[in-house]
Amino acid sequence: MQNPPLSWFGIVRLGLVQTALGSVTVLTMATLNRVMVVELALPSMLPGLLVGLHYAMQLLRPRLGYGSDLGGRRTPWIVGGMILHAAGGALAAVATALMATRLALGIALAxxxxxxxxxxxxxxxxxxxxxxxxRTEPARRSAAASIAWTMMVTGFIGTTAAAGFALDPFSPMRLVAVSSTISVIALVLTFIGIWNIEGEGASPDARPAAAAPPKATFREELAEIWSEKQARRFAIFIFISMLAYSAPDLILEPFAGAVYGMTPGETTRLAGFQHTGTMIGMVLVPFLHRLIPAWRTRTTPWIVGGCLACALGLFNIACAAAAGPGWPLRTSFLFLGLTTGIYSIAAIGAMMNLVGAGHRDREGTRMGLWGASQAVSYGTGGFLGTLVSDAARHLLPSVSLSYAMVFAAEAALFIFAAGLAIWIGKPVIASAPAEEEAAWVAK
Structure with a gap:
């Protein structure tokens, strides 16, 4: 007997884990970055390399997913991973504080x-x-993804607001105290969110049995999953679409400053419009699902639509760059955030719908492959965006034109990703019978 699908309350509980992950991540990626560069006057390359190291470690996702497949339960991996994540966040703050007096030791700890x-x-x-x-019914997966990722963004916003207040007046010890407190709160949220969730609504003897150990090694399992046409194509799609998604990140605010003459404070508020749009886009997708019931468990229409929406959002920013002052830039940033929010939930929903296709009891390895593709792409996208932007500014006669060309190229990359989404193939329902899954994989 298998556990019943998660209730809405159970989905929200799992969303608390996303909130916890986001809370620790945003402090290490944003606040510690700023402290190293501004308060400690260290080269910005240092936090850049550290963040790059964090993304490089995510190449382990397939191996970690394979490990969770061996036991058939995900709770130990979620709890253990969160403990390591939270401890790393606290240690990163200690390392940053130590850099003020013992730079080499601080960098080593970081x-x-x-x-x-x-x-x-x-x-x-x-x-x-x-x-x-x-654990989520196919018809609810898009809404579940929207809830979980909205809660993660809420964790971003709440943590930055609370930490910003608590860190003033700044001191290294205050930084360590605030970071450690956030890590402890994140662990508490994780325990609340994951407690008995794999056994929710079921008697102890009805909990999922451990999956049969695979007959192949990790390398053999990974090669077998890569041989699945749909899994391989989706990994390629994730890489290309996330490259387009992350490429504008590091050049949007410099663009607003260079072309529109905005101050750092003004560009920061502009980024706030973008994040607000992202939240709206994430919340909007479940309502769109309700308007089109026939697409609730379908994959292709949503990821194609999400990519085309992002292409339109970036093309709008390209027009803003070409037009210069006088263009409604705040509206353009809000619209860009809206489209990226739609894309995010469409892509995550597609992962959730497709992860059960192909060989059974290998969901962790398959999800790990896609997660690694996403991490590598996101880690390189920002760098490539700045590289292309610098090259365009040297080759083209005006700053406005160079930014317009770069944003238009990124929009074209999203259109290419939409074509890849169609290439993935027919929509797949994750709960389809094994015979149907095998027949589709064979195609």
């Missing part, structure tokens, strides 16, 4: 901390998404 952060978020995040996909 390397260890960001390795812990990368491994922890990989273990917890991969198993969390698999658990959410397996």
């Amino acid at each position: 390397v260890v901390a960001f390795i812990m952060i990368g491994i922890g978020v990989s273990a917890a995040g991969t198993s969390l998404l698999v658990l959410l996909a397996k």
Whole structure:
């Protein structure tokens, strides 16, 4: 006997884990970055390399997902990964504070901390998404993804607001205290969110039995999953679409400053419009699902639509760059955020719908493959965006034209990703019978 699907309350509980992951991540990626560069006057390359190390560790996602497949339960991996993630976040703050007096030791500790952060978020995040996909009814998966990721963004916003207030007046010890407190709160939220969730509504003897150990090694399992046409194509789609998604990140605010003459404070508020749009887009997708019931468990229409929406949002920013002052830039940033929010939930919903296709009891490895593709793409997208932007500014006669060309190229990349989404193939319902799944994979 299998556990019943998660209730809405159960989905919200799992969303608390996403909130916890986001809370620790945003402090290490944003606040510590700023402290290193501004308060400690260190080269911005240092936090850049540390963040890159965090993404590099996410190449372990397939191996960690394979480990969770061996036991058939995801809870130990979520809890263990979150403990490592939270401990790494606290250690990163200690390392940053130590850099003020003992730079070499502080950097060494920071390397260890960001390795812990990368491994922890990989273990917890991969198993969390698999658990959410397996325990949620197909018709509710888009709404579940929207709830979980909206709660993660809420964690971003709440943590930055609370930490910003608590860190003033700034001191290294205050930084360590605030970071440690956030890590402890994140662990509490994780325990509340995951407690008995795999056995919710079922008697102890009805809990999922451990999956049969695979007959192949990890490399053989990964090669077998890569041989599945749909899994391989979706990994390629994730890489290309996330490249387009992350490429504008590091050039949007510099663009607003260079072309529109905005101050740092004004561009920060502009980014706030973008984040607000992202939240609206994430919340909007479930309502769109209700308007089109026939697409609730379908994959292709949503990811194609999400990519085309992002292409339109970036093309709008390209027009803003070409037009210069006088263009309604706040509206354009709000619209860009709206489209990226729609894309995010469409892509995550597609992962949840497709993870059960193909060989059974290999969801963790399959999700890990896609997560690794996403991490590598996101880690390189920002760098490539700045590289292309710098090249365009040197080759083209005006700053406005160079930014317009770069944003238009990124929009074209999203259109290419939409074509890849069609290439993925027919929509797949994750709960389809094994015979139907095998027949589709054979195609």
